[in-house]
Structure formats: structure tokens, C-alpha cells
């Protein structure tokens with residue numbers, strides 16, 4: 001365009017035989033015009049760039065704000081209480097969305113799952129003393145699984161804290177299901193390597209309620225950590241399919257001993273370990289001491 005103009009002017013200058021001075025003045029005027037135009041464009045370009053950068057900064061700030069504020073809402077979808085249920089948020093756990101306790105009444109769906117099974121008709125422990133716990137655990141497949149426990153309210157917070165620490169440490173626990181999924185059959189639950197707490201029952205041949213009957217004991221990885229005792233000179237193993245894991249001097253996976261993390265955590269929370277017993281050994285079993293049970297249930 002400009003080159004054409006300049007050529008035209010040059011031609012005119014030549015054709016019209018204008019003086020050299022006029023030509024020079026006109027050329028300067030054109031060049032100044034071009035230069036002014038270019039500067040104008042550059043100027044507006046700079047201005048536009050400044051505007052975009054300002055906009056980006058604003059957007060970045062907005063992203064930062066988004067990251068800080070709603071993150072708690074997105075990662076912590078807190079459980080919602082259903083009919084006959086109260087979520088207990090008093091536990092000292094970090095992940096309250098996944099590690100929580102529920103107080104429940106006969107109106108709750110939880111009760112329908114345990115009624116006549118672990119919560120037998122002759123159960124003397126009031127329902128209000130029990131808590132349903134939801135936890136996460138790392139299975140033998142290395143993946144995260146949901147876990148369900150019914151226990152006494154007295155140990156609910158301890159169990160939530162212990163299971164959260166076990167989960168964070170990727171401590172492998174194969175199954176944490178309600179014993180009711182095995183029709184409250186302890187042997188079936190143990191044989192399936194299920195970890196559980198509450199199951200109302202009396203200690204054999206007595207009117208004394210067992211610690212599992214109060215929900216004041218917890219069994220972990222039951223198949224690999226059996227209950228071993230001698231009855232009438234004969235070795236009794238519970239579950240019966242755990243014979244390979246009776247010899248504790250052997251090295252095998254999922255073995256609970258005094259170096260084990262579950263052992264350390266339960267002991268730190270005031271539990272006693274069945275593996276320390278003298279007359280029998282219950283390697284899977286952690287319970288509240290007798291003295292505490294006596295103060296809770298006279």
C-alpha cells in the first residue's frame with residue numbers, strides 16, 4: 001500500500017516536475033505518518049497485553065481461593081444420619097467422612113441387620129451402649145475397602161483412631177464385616193478371616209457375658225491369629241482351619257506379635273492382648289481390662 005503510494009508520489013513528482021524540496025517534505029510527512037501509525041498499533045498492543053495479564057492474575061487469584069475454600073467440602077463429604085441414627089462426630093479422627101460412629105435405635109436399618117443375630121433376644125446390653133462404626137481398611141489385595149464394626153460406645157473413639165492409623169500405615173486387614181453377615185456364627189466369621197467386635201454371648205457354662213458380648217473386644221485377622229487352648233489335654237484351635245498358624249515361632253504374613261502395629265496401637269489405647277494370656281492364647285483378640293468392664297457393668 002504505502003510503497004504504491006510512495007511510487008505514485010514519486011511518479012507525480014517526476015511527472016509534475018515538482019521541486020526536490022517539495023518531494024523531500026512530502027516524503028518526510030509520509031514517513032512520519034507511517035511511523036505514527038506503527039506506534040499507535042504498538043501502543044494499543046501493549047495496552048491489550050497489559051489487560052490480558054491483569055485478567056490472568058485475577059483468574060489465578062480466583063483459582064487459589066477455590067483451592068483453599070471448598071476443598072474441605074469436596075474431600076470431606078460427611079455422612080448423613082438416616083432414620084433412628086445419630087452421627088457421632090466427637091472422635092479424634094482426621095478423616096471424619098470415612099471414620100465415624102453412629103448411635104442407633106430400633107428404628108434404624110442397622111438394628112434390623114443385627115436383630116436376632118449378634119443382638120440376640122436375650123441381650124442385656126442396651127442398644128444405646130452400642131455404636132456402629134464405619135472405617136476404611138487396606139485389604140490383602142492392597143486396595144481400600146469399607147469396614148463395618150459394632151462395638152461398645154466406650155471403645156468407639158479408640159477403635160476409630162486405631163483403624164485410621166492402621167489404614168494410613170496400609171496395615172493389611174482382609175475383612176471387617178459385621179458378624180451378622182455370618183449369622184453371628186463366630187466360627188464361620190473367624191474361618192473367613194473376618195475382623196469383628198460385638199456378638200452377644202455368655203462365656204461357656206457361665207452367666208458371665210463375654211467381652212465380645214459387650215462389644216468391648218476386637219478380633220483382627222482371625223484365621224492367621226487363632227484362639228488356641230488345651231481342653232481335656234487336647235489342643236483346641238478356633239477357627240478350626242487355622243492349624244498352620246498355631247506355631248508362633250514360624251514366620252508368616254498377618255501374624256500379630258509384640259512387634260506388630262495393631263498390637264502396639266491397641267496396647268497404647270489401654271487394651272489387653274489375648275496373646276499374652278497364660279492358660280490359653282487368643283492371638284487375634286484385644287480387649288478392655290476386667291477392672292474397666294466391672295466399673296462399666298456392675
Ligand SMILES: [Zn+2]
Pocket residue numbers: 212217218219282284285286
Ligand atoms: Zn476375641
